Amino acid sequence: MAATRHTDATETARNSAAEAGFRTLDEATDALQPVTAVRQWQTELDQWDKDDAAVADLLTTPELVDAVRLAPADPAAAQAAVAAAEAAVKAAANTTHEAHTRATELRRLTDELTPSVATLERLRADHALADRLAEVAGGRSTANTLSMExxxxxxxxxxxxxxxxxxxxxxxxxxxxxxxxxxxxxxxxxxxxxxxxxxxxxxxxxxxxxxxxxxxxxxxxxxxxxxxxxxxxxxxxxxxxxxxxxxxxxxxxxxxxxxxxxxxxxxxxxxxxxxxxxxxxxxxxxxxxxxxxxxxxxxxxxxxxxxxxxxxx
CATH class of the missing domain: 3.40.50.300 (P-loop containing nucleotide triphosphate hydrolases)
Incomplete structure (x- = not known):
């Protein structure tokens, strides 16, 4: 009975070795690894399966599908675009600085001009009054009912x-x-x-x-x-x-x-x-x-x- 089980087990081992790609049972025996290593490999294989499934799922997203249809990337053109963008940023920064400087100067001039404008308004009012009086004194105003200088x-x-x-x-x-x-x-x-x-x-x-x-x-x-x-x-x-x-x-x-x-x-x-x-x-x-x-x-x-x-x- 034991001999029979041995024979069956041996035959099963040879068949398994052949299915695994070994020519002989001895080659299969020589390829055996420690249980801990097999378990480690199994864990890695399981993680690989998970990663493979995640990558496969990612590759099916519309963005990547659309990206596949695009022309190949042009690093030189991209570099030129980056350089142009950087130059534009610098120009914008210079423009912003100049605008800030001019705004500051404009505020200063406004502060100086405000009293001058007030003085000008007073002078303009005085001139308007003097002009009206001159028109009356010159007989050119309708207020001068006698039309006499x-x-x-x-x-x-x-x-x-x-x-x-x-x-x-x-x-x-x-x-x-x-x-x-x-x-x-x-x-x-x-x-x-x-x-x-x-x-x-x-x-x-x-x-x-x-x-x-x-x-x-x-x-x-x-x-x-x-x-x-x-x-x-x-x-x-x-x-x-x-x-x-x-x-x-x-x-x-x-x-x-x-x-x-x-x-x-x-x-x-x-x-x-x-x-x-x-x-x-x-x-x-x-x-x-x-x-x-x-x-x-x-x-x-x-x-x-x-x-x-x-x-x-």
């Missing part, structure tokens, strides 16, 4: 005073006929004359106003003399009542008729009676009867001579 407006006020003072004498010298009238209209006969500096003549005999240019020579002289006397009165009033002690009237008397000459001389006599010295320069002989103290100028071959005629002579 400031200079003309001031002179117009003074001209009104002078005209009022002059009328006192003019009415006397023209037998109450003529009177100066102030007008804000521009004198059409004076070209570039400013508006608001115009005088017209009121003829009390007709009740009509007319231009001063329509006056005759004698009437013009009388009106001019009245204005000069009116100006003297206004200046005297502004000088604290201190009168102009001397007044000279040069020529113009020859253009007056007899009545006008009498009226004018009456006015000059009134001035003289008021402690004013009135000098008359004229070639009109009739004046000698009205002027007691005279200086006669005679032209001679060797020069001119002066001959005086005193009031008590």
């Amino acid at each position: 400031l200079e003309a407006y001031v002179l117009a006020g003074r001209l009104k005073e002078i005209a009022t003072a002059a009328n006192t004498r003019l009415l006397t010298m023209t037998s109450e006929r003529f009177q100066l009238v102030y007008s804000q209209d521009k004198d059409p006969g004076k070209g570039r004359a400013k508006a608001g500096l115009t005088l017209r003549i009121l003829d009390n005999w007709t009740g009509l106003e007319r231009e001063t240019a329509t006056l005759s020579g004698g009437e013009t002289f009388t009106t001019s003399l009245a204005l000069a006397l009116g100006l003297a009165d206004v200046v005297t009033g502004e000088a604290g009542g201190r009168p102009l002690g001397v007044l000279f009237v040069d020529e113009g008397f020859g253009s007056l008729d007899e009545q006008s000459l009498t009226d004018v001389m009456d006015v000059l006599d009134q001035l003289r009676a008021g402690d004013r010295a009135v000098g008359v320069v004229s070639h009109v002989g009739d004046l000698s009867n009205r002027i007691p103290t005279q200086l006669h100028i005679r032209k001679e071959r060797n020069g001119s001579t002066v001959h005086s005629v005193l009031a008590d002579a």
